[in-house]
Amino acid sequence: MNEPSDSIQLRILVVDDNEASARTMGWALELFEYDVRLAHDGTTALATALDYRPHVILMDISLPEVSGYELCQVMRTKHEFENTLFIAQTGWGEAEHRRRSADAGFAHHMLKPVDMIKLERILLEYAATLSLVSAA
Secondary structure: OOOHHHHOOOEEEEEOOOHHHHHHHHHHHHHOOOEEEEEOOHHHHHHHHHHHOOOEEEEEOOOOOOOHHHHHHHHHOOHHHOOOEEEEEEOOOOHHHHHHHHHHOOOEEEEOOOOHHHHHHHHHHHHHHHHHHHHO
16 A cells, blocks of 8 residues: 555644644654644744744643634634645543534544654555545
């Protein structure tokens, strides 16, 4: 089977106000050979995303200025992110939090610490859809 990440190197923006957590996630994703950028607040995340145009945004829900729910909703209104995969990463796992993340536009809701095997599966599946789109 062809590895989707061989044809398209996913650009991933990790948004987390805990800088150590963001760096650790960034390093883990770089081990999978993804191109990673980090942001630690909503304003920086939006500016970075508009410049970087990530395929995937892995976002903490609990951010200082604006919640991840609100930031995802704002980003979802911008055409630059119409094909972006939004993944919530959070310590909040109750049904209400999962519902709110889905309502905000997150495709996945992952609890911290993130299951890297599950995340890699999600990323590979998403990269495969991009390979199909780019080949057309």
